[in-house]
Amino acid sequence: MRSKVMYLALLGMALSLALAPMAFSENAGFSKFVEAKSTICFPLELTFKRPSGVVATKLPAVTFSHGQHATLACADCHHMWDGKGPVESCNSDGCHDVMDSRQDTMSYFKAYHSKDAAYSCLGCHMKMNQERKEHGKEVLKLSPCSNNICHVAQK
Ligand code: HEC
Numbered sequence: 001m002r003s004k005v006m007y008l009a010l011l012g013m014a015l016s017l018a019l020a021p022m023a024f025s026e027n028a029g030f031s032k033f034v035e036a037k038s039t040i041c042f043p044l045e046l047t048f049k050r051p052s053g054v055v056a057t058k059l060p061a062v063t064f065s066h067g068q069h070a071t072l073a074c075a076d077c078h079h080m081w082d083g084k085g086p087v088e089s090c091n092s093d094g095c096h097d098v099m100d101s102r103q104d105t106m107s108y109f110k111a112y113h114s115k116d117a118a119y120s121c122l123g124c125h126m127k128m129n130q131e132r133k134e135h136g137k138e139v140l141k142l143s144p145c146s147n148n149i150c151h152v153a154q155k
């Protein structure tokens with residue numbers, strides 16, 4: 001019994017010693033050649049999970065890659081982000097949280113499909129295609145909805 005308590009106490013001491021440098025290191029995770037002033041963590045690739053209550057659709061789920069959009073500025077999409085605090089989801093409370101509509105500017109649907117706003121997937125891609133057409137370049141495949149660059153049909 002006594003030796004067990006001793007053992008646990010020793011283990012605890014060893015652990016706190018091992019963890020101490022981590023807890024006090026302000027540069028955790030980076031090389032010793034950089035001093036991080038601020039950091040942010042984001043999913044490089046994600047799949048959208050449709051929130052409950054959203055207008056039903058049978059279209060294939062959408063995968064989004066931050067990597068494919070690395071030439072853009074964060075605020076080109078995260079248009080309400082102040083550049084400092086946490087980045088919120090498009091459908092955070094008070095943002096695109098209207099689920100039962102496809103017309104409302106603040107609907108979940110419009111966040112991704114507004115043709116008027118360059119923040120939305122469709123709005124930006126349509127604008128890009130317009131410019132590309134004018135320059136005789138290849139355009140992104142935006143239709144049909146059931147099989148385009150965003151909603152990719154499953155084979
Ligand atoms: C082309 C558009 C686009 C650009 C550019 C972009 N993002 Fe995103 N980002 C998204 C989308 C879409 C999501 C998923 C939206 C959601 O969570 O509702 C997302 C999600 C995120 C999340 C996770 C949010 C959550 O739900 O927890 C973070 C963090 C994030 N982005 C940070 C960044 C940072 C930092 C940059 C710039 C370096 C950036 N993004 C550039 C579109 C973009």
Ligand code: HEC
Pocket residue numbers: 062063064065068069071072076077112118119120121122124125128140149150
């Ligand atoms: C502000 C502009 C902008 C927004 C908003 C945007 N994109 Fe894009 N998207 C781009 C650009 C630029 C490319 C790169 C095109 C290229 O490389 O030819 C791209 C490429 C893509 C591609 C790859 C196309 C291919 O070549 O196969 C996919 C998929 C895609 N976007 C999905 C999305 C989704 C999903 C959203 C919304 C969640 C989104 N994008 C929002 C600008 C945008």
